Amino acid sequence: MDRTATMAEQELQRTVDALRRKIAEQDRTIARMQHLARFDALTDLPNRSVLAQNAEQAIEQARAGMRPLAVMFLDLDRFKNINDSLGHRVGDALLAALAARLKSAVRERDTVSRLSGDEFMLILPDTDSAGASHVAQKLIARTLPAFQVANQELSITPSIGIAMYPTDGDDFDALSQSADAAMYRAKRGGRGTYRFFTREMQAEAARALQVENALSRAQERGQLELYYQPLIDLTSGRVTGAEALMRWHHQELGSVPPAEFIPVAEASGLVGPIGEWALRHALRQLRTWMDAGLPALTMAVNLSAAQFHHAELPSLATEILQETRLPAELLELELTEGAAMQNPQHAIAVMADLHARGIRVSIDDFGTGYSSLSYLKRFRVHKLKIDQSFIRDIPDDEDDKAIVGAIVHMASSLGLRTTAEGVETEAQLAFLRQQGCDEAQGYLFSRPLAPAMFEAFVRDLQDQA
Structure with a gap:
């Protein structure tokens, strides 16, 4: 009788342990899904939805405290050629390595987000034009050393556009558009550089x-x-x-x-x-x-x-x-x-x-x-x-x-x-x-x-x- 009871208790314990493992696995799956809903699967950077939330919060704080804020749009120069000639696996590995370098160049409170492809956006609270210029130079410097990817030595440069709150826009959409226009001006200016948004660019962007x-x-x-x-x-x-x-x-x-x-x-x-x-x-x-x-x-x-x-x-x-x-x-x-x-x-x-x-x-x-x-x-x-x-x-x-x-x-x-x-x-x-x-x-x-x-x-x- 005691032996039968002991066996029943052991079986029950095994069932409980299995249920716990299953629940733990489900919890991990849910946590992973929640993470993927907020972060880019390739680079583990915040995605668009998190970017928008962080941006709106940062803009509200800047508005309340009358503080500056910078938005940067970063696009890699000629990245498509790497994908076309070496394949998307190499391109993806390069993007992941680049993301780590970008993140290491900014403060903990700043947001670095991957929008899509080779496009990234940064939100820099309490950053004036001089500070934004310093960060842009730092980002470009971090990309200069060649990347070692899949036995390939790859060099890449970014073009960066910078928009300042509140002069270049009073909400995230306006600032994003201004930074995008400035980025294209940077590409036209020789690539591997950065440009601040100007009003002339607004007309050019509309024309483009x-x-x-x-x-x-x-x-x-x-x-x-x-x-x-x-x-x-x-x-x-x-x-x-x-x-x-x-x-x-x-x-x-x-x-x-x-x-x-x-x-x-x-x-x-x-x-x-x-x-x-x-x-x-x-x-x-x-x-x-x-x-x-x-x-x-x-x-x-x-x-x-x-x-x-x-x-x-x-x-x-x-x-x-x-x-x-x-x-x-x-x-x-x-x-x-x-x-x-x-x-x-x-x-x-x-x-x-x-x-x-x-x-x-x-x-x-x-x-x-x-x-x-x-x-x-x-x-x-x-x-x-x-x-x-x-x-x-x-x-x-x-x-x-x-x-x-x-x-x-x-x-x-x-x-x-x-x-x-x-x-x-x-x-x-x-x-x-x-x-x-x-x-x-x-x-x-x-x-x-x-x-x-x-x-x-x-x-x-x-x-x-």
Whole structure:
């Protein structure tokens, strides 16, 4: 009997212990769910809802005590290229490591929150503009040392926008918008820096939003078109190719220059479909001209950094060439030094792939970026395009003459062709010919032309030959 009672008690104890474990596990699950409802799963930083609560509380305290407060919007520069080239797992690991550095740079009472992707926001109570400037510099300094992620050494820089309470907004939404606008100004100012919000930015932000909304419908509404600027061979005087240049005319916004809408397209993710449209449209136009009897010309198409680093670029270019029945060597993809140097190793791989497919690559605006000669030697590049800023003051500026001469001779020694951009005078043309530059483009020859006018221009030169 005693033994039976003892066994029953033991069984009961086991049941009680199991129930306790189950309850404890449920408690941990509930606590975890409650934590995830308030904190970002990747970085363990406060999420949007906690950010909003903390911000409203901090603003109320600042209002009551007539104290300053700073809101910062931090966005990583060119983070998308890391995701595209190395994968989201590496990108996520980088974000987690970055979050720890950001948190270590501020006080316990400050809020550091991840909004989404590579966007972060900070709330700094009792912080005036001098204090905000100090914190921004500290945040940038903390990101400078390379991150060791998945056997990769990665470098990243942030662009930071700062809004001050109450001058830049009296509630969280207004301050967030102001900080966002200032962040975009920081990106335009060279990236890896910070900017305070100004009233001028408010108008620019409104304009940028208007441009973005209109640009999302521009392609389907037929508002985008390509003009073509002739490339002239400096030995024969013949047209050797065309550079496709995008134009956008909107009924209300008027003619929006590429310098304005291309950055908006890059920031909003629209540059991919717009870039594909431009590539396809340009090669179809070249096919049309050749079917009409024009000689085979090179078609140069500009690429943004995002397009160049997209994994599908080589296969997409080959697909369109096959669709248009054009030889690969007639396509020339132009990218800036900056785009190539964002991730040099990846650039080397992409250029090698394009070269293997017979597609040519040129470096646009050469001389304005920071490309290393050691990398230039490894890039499978066909041509260097000399930026017009070095051409403009020739023949009066001796420094520009020396720079242009050096670029032409260096390119020649590396087996590369050179094209001078922005040629407007006979004196500039004479100097370029003297130096051995291969091609030129600019208003001395022709402004960018609509397709029919470009065809007429080529035929006129043929008739004069």
